[in-house]
Amino acid sequence: MTEILIVGGSASGGIAARESAKAGFKTTIIEEHNIVGKQGKCTALISIKGLKKLEVDYEKTVMNEIYGAVIHSKHFSFTVEKRVPIAVVLDRQKLDEEIIKESIENGAELKLKTRLASIEKNKALTSKENINFNYLIGADGFASTTASILKLPEIKRKVLCYEAEFEGKNEGKTVDVYLDSERFPGFFEWIVPAGSETKTGFGTTEIKKINETKKKFLQGNEIKKFKNLKTEFHAFIPLEERSVIQKNNALLVGDAAGQVKSTTGGGVVFGGLGAITAIQNLDDYEKKWRKLNLLKKHLIIRELLNKLNNNLLDFTVFSTSLGLNKILELIGDMDFIIK
Ligand SMILES: Cc1cc2nc3c(=O)[nH]c(=O)nc-3n(C[C@H](O)[C@H](O)[C@H](O)COP(=O)(O)OP(=O)(O)OC[C@H]3O[C@@H](n4cnc5c(N)ncnc54)[C@H](O)[C@@H]3O)c2cc1C
The missing domain is CATH 3.30.9 (D-Amino Acid Oxidase; Chain A, domain 2)
Incomplete structure (x- = not known):
């Protein structure tokens, strides 16, 4: 059975987990904190x-x-x-809890207080245990550990x-x-x-x-x-998309991928759409996401406003x-x- 490991138990990770479990994949979410979610740090x-x-x-x-x-x-x-x-x-915290609850109801397993530390081939080394995966979804926010481990280009803006x-x-x-x-x-x-x-x-x-x-x-x-x-x-x-969001079987979604409208900073919807696109297109996610081109015009408007x-x-x-x-x-x- 295909095993999907999702790093980050907040909005984007929760939606990825829900879609993954619904699609019949063995789905595990790891969250570094002892509760899920962004802990309300969002206007929502x-x-x-x-x-x-x-x-x-x-x-x-x-x-x-x-x-x-x-x-x-x-x-x-x-x-x-x-x-x-x-x-x-x-209420952003309640929203995140609801999304994670939906993913668990669909069959995903949640491991709290479990922090991704490094990746060795198809194995994630976490603060608690080693977890094997076929695909890893990095939904671990702006300061994404997944992106750092994979040495993906930084989000500068x-x-x-x-x-x-x-x-x-x-x-x-x-x-x-x-x-x-x-x-x-x-x-x-x-x-x-x-x-x-x-x-x-x-x-x-x-x-x-x-x-x-x-x-x-x-x-x-x-x-x-x-x-x-x-x-x-x-x-x-x-305020910009990360220039690389997939490295083989490791995919980034949500803030980790920079899936945010640069006009307003809204990221819940586009992070969720990124998560859905990732699960539906595991092997060619990056190509598929770039083709959708959902955020480009927001970036153009942001650049104009900044002038x-x-x-x-x-x-x-x-x-x-x-x-x-x-x-x-x-x-x-x-x-x-x-x-
Ligand atoms: C002040 C402010 C206001 C905002 N207002 C809005 C708004 O009104 N509307 C809107 O749509 N968006 C808003 N946003 C943006 C929105 O909050 C983000 O786009 C959204 O939270 C992204 O969700 P995410 O799941 O991708 O990342 P996050 O919500 O950041 O979640 C990342 C998760 O990964 C976990 N994690 C991180 N590293 C690890 C690790 N190594 N191992 C395990 N777990 C890990 C974290 O603990 C966290 O739970 C706002 C943001 C800010 C800062």
């Missing part, structure tokens, strides 16, 4: 359309429904809003994010996105109403200045009104507020904005 604003594509039972993890976004530049803003919810804010989550009811229906090339170069600031709390944060490519940026962010007018800080964390988001200084961002947001928002309202969709 995810398009409903994307979640449906992943066929995940996400309903019981919903914290709030989102109908649109308000995009701000320094002096202007415009709103994109639909009459029906287009995205949901989820990335943003360092800081998220601060504040207690207190917030059932707002739109998220706020602040574009500011001076304060948040290479990314943006967000405020996401999450029902019982508010998730705020920013990303920046100026990694060395993160503490300074964080201080200014927390003192900013749009953030300082929130009191009772509940949780805060830093984490990287890859705009605050004056040009003001101009873009102002002109959009005059009319383009109607068009965006018609085609607007968080994950699949570009066909």
Whole structure:
């Protein structure tokens, strides 16, 4: 029987495990921590359309429904809003637990506190035991051990994010996105109403200045009104795909492969799609994934946005507020904005 070893028990690893077990492969997930999942280190604003594509039972993890976004530049803003919810804010930890539960129900075996240390031919050496495999799926996140062991090229383009989550009811229906090339170069600031709390944060490519940026962010007018800080964390988001994502029978999916929209940093849906593609095409996964070409246009838009200084961002947001928002309202969709 074909044996599939999945490294990383979070969203992408869980979806890979579910698909692998469903396909009848002997499936093992190893997770280095004593619990599965990203431990909530994610805003978890995810398009409903994307979640449906992943066929995940996400309903019981919903914290709030989102109908649109308000995009701000320094002096202007415009709103994109639909009459029906287009995205949901989820409890990320519960989502990961649900995905892993679905994989176990389909026959996958989960080994916690088991860290991949090295690979020898078709054998994974872990902190606990040696595990044989026919295929290994590296779903071990941005700092992928699998990629390091296999000496795959690094993901160079990335943003360092800081998220601060504040207690207190917030059932707002739109998220706020602040574009500011001076304060948040290479990314943006967000405020996401999450029902019982508010998730705020920013990303920046100026990694060395993160503490300074964080201080200014927390003192900013749009953030300082929130009191009772509940949780805060830093984490990287890859902003480009890894240039090699398969080496023989070892395949990378999710953040390990850089399967993230470089426009917004959303990676749950595309990591899941990467995982599904990997299991369905074990021998020619990389070729198949590249052919789908799902993320290229996001990268082009990110590069264009990065070229705009605050004056040009003001101009873009102002002109959009005059009319383009109607068009965006018609085609607007968080994950699949570009066909
Ligand atoms: C601040 C922030 C906000 C975000 N907001 C959103 C959002 O709103 N919407 C969205 O779609 N995406 C968002 N993302 C991106 C999203 O979190 C990631 O794309 C997603 O978590 C990728 O899932 P993954 O399973 O590939 O990797 P991860 O979730 O990082 O999981 C990797 C797993 O591998 C395990 N692991 C690592 N090394 C080993 C090892 N050697 N052995 C065994 N196990 C190992 C880890 O413990 C972990 O469980 C956000 C990210 C950040 C940082």
